[in-house]
């Protein structure tokens with residue numbers, strides 16, 4: 001008799017296996033010395049990331065009564081911020097307590113891998129039933145690990161940048177050799193596209209996973225607006241710098257100006273000048289800034305100041321989402337700018353699995369553009385919006401302390417970056433950071 005495999009469980013198993021392997025692949029090229037350093041209070045040691053995401057699965061299994069035998073692992077080190085799970089090691093201290101050790105973390109991962117798969121197989125055999133809650137929690141744990149894959153890549157950039165030797169760098173397990181043959185546009189379109197106003201339904205609609213903060217879908221009113229067809233390029237941002245953008249208070253919000261003064265910002269994070277050429281060390285070594293790539297590692301304050309200098313503004317998240325998702329011909333929203341059904345591929349967007357390890361040129365990915373003609377809304381760089389991160393009217397938490405506690409003093413970013421896993425992103429996805437933060441791969445496009 002052929003066993004009928006529960007499709008939902010099968011998808012959970014394959015996503016889990018894929019996600020866990022990718023984390024291992026990202027981690028495996030690090031030396032132990034590099035794996036335990038916390039390069040910045042904003043970030044975390046890679047070893048902490050790989051153990052913490054495992055702890056998250058651990059907590060889910062405990063919630064559903066699974067027995068785990070793990071005497072050597074002190075779980076208190078691995079709780080990021082969940083008050084409901086009691087003891088928390090302050091974030092600043094993660095680098096001071098390299099526990100579990102790297103080898104213990106790797107063993108912990110293997111042990112939990114077996115336990116999660118066993119739990120899912122038992123469900124598949126019918127001895128447990130797959131409730132909506134179990135399904136959501138396990139999907140959430142997969143998505144959580146994907147988020148940490150991206151955070152880990154921010155940390156790699158931030159950590160290896162400090163070594164002046166260009167070759168002393170993070171070594172990706174895989175780089176796409178076809179980089180130059182990718183769907184890169186050499187024409188560099190720069191126009192703005194016009195988008196009609198009216199009522200727009202913001203938020204997630206359809207099947208599949210979404211975070212609770214993308215819900216409920218609800219109506220907002222938009223006035224007609226224009227939005228850049230591509231993210232702002234390094235070349236354009238350099239013009240802002242050269243016109244003394246960082247020195248003129250008139251462009252800056254008061255809080256942003258204070259940060260610029262205090263930390264003496266004069267360019268995006270990681271930039272420095274050699275012989276009048278802006279340079280940066282990225283995953284390919286120390287190279288001149290490419291004027292045709294999207295600007296990246298800028299704070300909200302810098303994005304907002306640039307927009308004011310350019311006599312534009314940042315879009316609201318509703319404006320961004322409509323530009324990405326509304327299809328006038330179909331009279332409905334789509335999950336991705338290019339449509340509903342096709343998951344991101346290397347022809348549509350530059351995401352982690354493209355393994356380019358940097359943003360593609362502005363105006364790339366013709367196949368990925370939105371109905372209104374906006375390029376790269378998914379992938380390449382996260383885009384700051386002017387919207388405060390707040391919970392949508394009627395919000396219901398599906399996992400307390402995950403998305404709900406952070407809805408204060410943060411700005412929404414949309415669209416994902418070259419380090420965002422492809423299963424993570426869609427038009428309705430809401431990321432959020434504090435306005436001064438810029439270790440994340442954030443850029444922006446303007447509106448007016």
Ligand SMILES: [Fe+2]
Nearest residue numbers: 052080144148
């Ligand atoms: Fe986390």
